Amino acid sequence: MIDLHTHILPGVDDGAKEIGDAVAMAQVALADGITTIVATPHRNPWAYTAEIADAQRRLDEVRAACDKAGLGVRLILGGEAFVAPDSADQVRDGLALTINQSRYLLLEWPFDQYPAYSDQAVFDLQVRGIVPLMAHAERYRFFQRDVQKLRGLVERGVLVQVTGSSLTGGHGPEPQKLAELLLTSGLAHVLASDAHSADFRPPILSTAFQRAIELVGEARARAMVVDVPQEVIDNRSVDLPPADPPVSRPFWAFWRHAHHV
Numbered sequence: 001m002i003d004l005h006t007h008i009l010p011g012v013d014d015g016a017k018e019i020g021d022a023v024a025m026a027q028v029a030l031a032d033g034i035t036t037i038v039a040t041p042h043r044n045p046w047a048y049t050a051e052i053a054d055a056q057r058r059l060d061e062v063r064a065a066c067d068k069a070g071l072g073v074r075l076i077l078g079g080e081a082f083v084a085p086d087s088a089d090q091v092r093d094g095l096a097l098t099i100n101q102s103r104y105l106l107l108e109w110p111f112d113q114y115p116a117y118s119d120q121a122v123f124d125l126q127v128r129g130i131v132p133l134m135a136h137a138e139r140y141r142f143f144q145r146d147v148q149k150l151r152g153l154v155e156r157g158v159l160v161q162v163t164g165s166s167l168t169g170g171h172g173p174e175p176q177k178l179a180e181l182l183l184t185s186g187l188a189h190v191l192a193s194d195a196h197s198a199d200f201r202p203p204i205l206s207t208a209f210q211r212a213i214e215l216v217g218e219a220r221a222r223a224m225v226v227d228v229p230q231e232v233i234d235n236r237s238v239d240l241p242p243a244d245p246p247v248s249r250p251f252w253a254f255w256r257h258a259h260h261v
Contacts, residue, residue, distance in 0.1 A: 002229035005192035024198035102235035164208030
């Protein structure tokens with residue numbers, strides 16, 4: 001599997017604090033079946049703003065430490081940008097880092113608010129050839145209230161990442177309910193861990209992958225943790241197989257399940 005959203009880059013945000021923490025995260029990931037990890041540190045004007053060379057150097061140090069520990073994991077650089085009126089300029093200026101220098105930008109929103117400039121920011125990115133990949137969409141309260149807003153963004157070409165632990169209930173019933181709905185409605189493209197350490201929010205995807213198989217079938221679930229992430233890393237167009245229909249459970253059953261786990 002490929003994990004497109006992690007905070008494994010040490011010493012820059014609320015993820016790994018030092019090299020040893022990053023190596024421990026890589027060990028957990030490999031044990032879970034994750035062989036490629038994308039480091040996506042928070043990159044915005046009030047977070048980690050160093051030159052891309054600094055981020056690359058830190059990732060090279062993690063690579064060397066993983067090699068020394070005998071861990072055959074592939075590490076790739078990206079970033080998690082915060083949506084802003086000047087998001088497109090942040091990409092141009094090297095503050096917002098796309099995944100593997102591709103056209104795909106992991107982009108997050110405030111959890112409680114969909115800023116008025118959001119649609120324009122997405123448009124400006126797309127005009128410059130950047131494809132927004134929305135981080136942890138199931139956790140935004142505005143989408144929990146009105147999923148149609150997200151549907152409109154997907155129809156405009158925005159990709160959607162769902163956090164694995166949300167799908168298995170780790171963030172509570174509302175994110176779990178929306179995560180299930182996004183998968184079964186064809187509004188989710190990537191499953192990732194959003195890992196922050198080896199124990200708190202670890203880089204684990206296997207349990208969410210199994211849950212995704214139950215919801216949308218093995219081909220679609222595999223696409224979300226292997227095929228689509230690889231297409232993103234390789235800067236190719238994303239193509240999702242159709243979702244299998246859920247196993248004879250009406251939507252209200254998912255809703256009830258989410259409220260009683």
